Amino acid sequence: MTENSNADMASLVTIGDVADFISMDGTDAHTETYRGAFFKKLGLTGAMKVGVIGLIKQPDFEAVIDSVKVMVPAANAGDPPTERNLAVAELGIGYCMGIVA
Numbered sequence: 001m002t003e004n005s006n007a008d009m010a011s012l013v014t015i016g017d018v019a020d021f022i023s024m025d026g027t028d029a030h031t032e033t034y035r036g037a038f039f040k041k042l043g044l045t046g047a048m049k050v051g052v053i054g055l056i057k058q059p060d061f062e063a064v065i066d067s068v069k070v071m072v073p074a075a076n077a078g079d080p081p082t083e084r085n086l087a088v089a090e091l092g093i094g095y096c097m098g099i100v101a
Contacts, residue, residue: 015039015053016046038064 012018016028019035026033028046039045041064042056053061 012050014046015044015048015050018050019046 008021012021024035024038026035026037028036028039030036031040042053042061044052
């Protein structure tokens, strides 16, 4: 994995920017996707500033992560999430936590 540039980091202004940057599966509006479920359960929209994640209490954030992790879309309906799906989810979570830390 390569180090991200300052320009990369500066371009991540909204939660949607971060979700796009980490290739989070789904769309904001489709709650059957990982992205949609994650955003809905946290009360987020892609247009919100990244800093709002810092307002969510850690236990609440972790509870949402655990509840939506199983909703990561698999290659075929009914299949369990792939390692890539789970890795992308973990990357996004870690990335968001690092931004607001």
